[in-house]
Amino acid sequence: MTRYILRRLISAIPVLFGISVIVFAIMALIPGDPATAILGSFATPENVARLNEDLGLDKPLIQQYFIWLGNMLQGDFGRSFNLNRPVLDEVLERFNATLVLAGTSFVLCSVLGIVAGVVSAANQYGPADKAITFVVLLGISIPSFFLGMMMILTFAVNLRLFPASGMWPIFGDRDLWALLRHLTLPALALSVVATGVIARLARSAMLEVLRQDFIRTARAKGVPERGVIWRHALRAAMVSIIPVLGIQAGFVLSGAVYIEVVFQWPGIGRMLVDAILRRDILLVQGGVVFVAACYVFFNIVVDVAQSLLDPRIKT
């Protein structure tokens, strides 16, 4: 198992390398002089000269890339001129907030989605199945940003149950309770789509598994139906559900961008959108590379979980 984890970690190196190349290549598409583009309104001749020196922007692209990569590997993601602070500091701070929101949503959508899918499949064509199917369809059809807005309108403005925006109260203690109250609406809004996708997949995976021969064997042994569903079928269905959880984590992270904007959550998604609109190129570059790298490691965790579940995967 240690060998397998090690192998997966090593195989992440080319992926991370590829990610940096892709991000760098996309950013190289920006028309005009790069230093001027990065500095925007801060483009005084001194600033341009200093940036050209730091990032080697007057050198060929390949050399620029390796300078950029070398800097990043040393923890230097450059400096945001708009915010006047190092990119990495800003990214780390914002990423924390995103992690709280996206992590909660991810746990929520995994558990709810799988349970809904299993219940739905176990009662195929029954009332529970029909109800779940309808709710799920609604969930995957509603834009999460619109849902978030409607939740603010209903639960924050009209019913006054939860705060409408932010991560912490402006006045008062920053305790867990305050965080939970602020987290509830955005986390729910964010998890709805992924819950729907996971529930649909879990349902079809369960239906697929339930007609396998080994389910008939379990029944022939006299295993009670609850054991057939939750022990035999779900375990086998998890083999096709877990990879989708990995993909859905990416979708939750993506959806967080909208939810952060709608709920004024101080996360990295909102940071990126602002940075794009302000053309803060280095902040976009650094933020994208950082989040993508984290996602790569998350997917390794998913793969390891999969190999623990399925002994047929060679470790």
Place this chain on the structure above:
Amino acid sequence: MSFLKLLARNRLALGGLVVMGIVVLLALLTPILPLKPPNITDTGNRFLPPFSDGALLGTDHLGRDLLSRLMWGTRLSLAVGFAAALVAASIGAAIGIVAGYYGGRTDNVIMRGVDMLMAFPYILLALAIVAALGPGLMNALIAVAAVNIPFFARNIRGITVGIAHKEFVDAARLSGMSDARIILTEILPNVVPVIVIAMSTTVGWMILETAGLSFLGLGSQPPVADLGSMLGEARSALITNPHSSIVPGVMILIIVMAINLLGDGIRDALDPRLKSGALNRPLPATLVAPTRQPESQQNEGILTLDNLQTQFHVKDRVYRAVGGVTLSVKPGECLGIIGESGSGKSVTALSVMGLVASPPGLITGGSVHYRGEDLVGAPYRKLRTLRGREVAYIFQDPLATLHPLYRVGDQLIEAIRVHRAISREEGRKKAIELLEAVRIPNAASRVNDYPHEMSGGMRQRVGIAMALANDPEVIIADEPTTALDVTVQAQILSLLDDLRRERGLAIVFITHDFGVVGQLCDRVAVMYAGRIVEEGPTRAILDAPRHPYTAGLMACVPELGGGRRRLEAIPGLPPAVDDLPPGCAFAPRCDRATEACRAGEITLDRAGDRALRCIHPVEPQEAAR
């Protein structure tokens, strides 16, 4: 055109189609509809509520008519969403087909690239593209399409790999086709339905994504608006004037929901597995028709089947898989049931403990008596306690019938623990004993193996051990050696024979092989088209078959040691059990058949220890010829 028919049968999909039709039609007609210009500001009339004069849906923060903006916005959103889907699907499918068909290095390089792109949470890539190209609807379209290409490529590649390894592709190659021609005429027609399904289930998603980018201010730029940017602009007035948010939001919801309903309908109509109802969840026990007439026990035996009838109801067709079977097995006896595929022998066996997949299976008549008690229609709880404890099964393919993710020891322990409480150590000890009983070498270490770590023969031994776990009275073995090689088959058969003599088991052995029956079974029943046509002691039947089908089947199967020869063939095909002829089902293939054979029901007549369903039986002296 069965596709449209199937789609129309799905009411939800039809609803989605109608809604989409209306939306698309309105979007197409928008330029000629009498609408106010969408982008003319009129700040005097800002935030008019819905149903105001001259503004049916009200106006927005600049006093622009919301209805007009909604129509124009819908037009734009639909166009961009569909365009993105089309671009992503074409490029993704092309990449996927090339990678999947050529395989090897090409595949490796392409899929590595795709994996790289999929290593991004999709919006990061989209944001990066928009950041580089600058905000704008066209750039948002490019970003959304680019981000979705990897999903299509991976999906289509998987399908293509499956098709490229089908035998018809090899056959096409041997017919002299070039790679390009094979891709175009053999692969593509089989992949297109998958592309259509993938597209129809992702168009909605793409509309959402482009709307999302516009919502963030990165898509369509003012004054032109698609649905997403309408929502984005209205957000600042969400609390004071919610209608300007709700109007575009609900429109997106309606469009995406209609597309999703339609997409699901298309998927179901194109996915052949759903046509046959194969994706039905089998219930814990086979359904029993309320009209079933129970039968009293007709023969002696620990397990008896009395005029058992099992059918499959698929759509409007009725398949009479088992058409009234009466059988019995006594303690210590081995009864063979022999027949071709489709003769109903397996369904008969599975009906005993209610294991026929249901729906579509349905027991429509007769009874199964175990120790005098009717199991058909018995409550599930009762059936469950008998399964595995009194009547156990051994199935055909031991790889598919063992749970792939549990150790064989754990599966054995579970088989015991569902019927009586024992500790884990005790269970483990018992599991090892069972593995030793079926002569698995090194049982103490193999108990920790997963099924895929064993060979076919060893797996089938585990299957047998599992059947023995609770010392059942009856074992039903459904073609247990058909998937095995001949040398392994010999080992398994002799094991079964020893076990039944040691433990006094009653065995019902289902097979299509006369050689196996001849070696293992005391009595044999021959099935054809869901009914028993002949039954009796094995020796007597094999020496002197009376039914023309039995005689014909025996003659057309070569037996080892006969040397090179021409085989006797039975003409024609076995009948379809949804369309059985009146009278003898074998009559159309039988050279002895007369009018009387086709006229009506032929009964199974018992004489001594033999039974026969034929009015023109083969005479013993003829068979000896």
Place this chain on the structure above:
Amino acid sequence: MTTPALRLEGLSKTFPLGRTLFGPERPGVRAVHPVTLDVMPGETLGIVGESGCGKSTLARMLVGLLEPTTGTIEIEGAALDNADPAVFGKRIQYVFQDPISSLNPRKTIRQIMDAPLKLLHGMDAAQRRARIAEIFETVSLREEFLDRYPHEFSGGQAQRIGIARALAAEARILILDEPVSALDVSVQAQVLNLLADLKARLGLTYLFISHDLAVVEAVSDRIAVLYFGSVVELGRAEDIFRAPRHPYTKLLADSAPVVGRPLTAPEAKETELPDPLNPPTGCAFRARCPRASERCAAEVPMLAEDAKGQAAACFHPLGG
């Protein structure tokens, strides 16, 4: 001496395993050890063996669907080393095991039949129509089937269509890879008899591959027994199972269920096939063999004929 219709010389196949990240490069899995065989014109050579013995790999190499690792294939004296499937197609054809999956579900039977006539023989539409009618007559299929799709046929009919397609290429050698094992028992004999008729009428040469000893025995002139990728015995069909020389052939013959023979395990030990990733030294069968000696572990036995021309790859053959 006549030229053999088909000659294989030292034909072998090794599947590479790829290399691990840390470990050294692994040797491949040897699916077929070098095989040398002659098939005479008009002969049916049966190839029999259990799953994993390499019989399908061998067959796929013969029709160019797999590249051999070593060795050559000669057809009627001419080397067949061209990788172009169209060249292969005209000289040697293949009948597949699963008749339904060997027909493209989205093409009509006519489209399927047209392909070899158009691409291998360049016939125009009228010629093709006439030729298809002729072939269908030969395999007793009705012409009205031509405009239907494969799913409308039963296994037996689909296999006749598969045979018709192979005939359309006008190759004189047919590789029959388990042609009846997917069919119903009562239909198998129909197809086997059809194959026998076609051979007699068209002067074809067959390589008949099967796991079913009795079927192979009933249709073949000579039989080669494959074990773990090697031919272990080769002899006349009527002798090979009656008087086997290789202990494995004897085990096969004793294992086949035969009415009236008492049920005894022909093997005392509960053993199975060797691990292809870790092949044994010497004779692959020695772990299961009651006659194995030290020599069997040290050397690989070669095929050697006895006085009657029955060849066995064994140091301690039976009856010798």
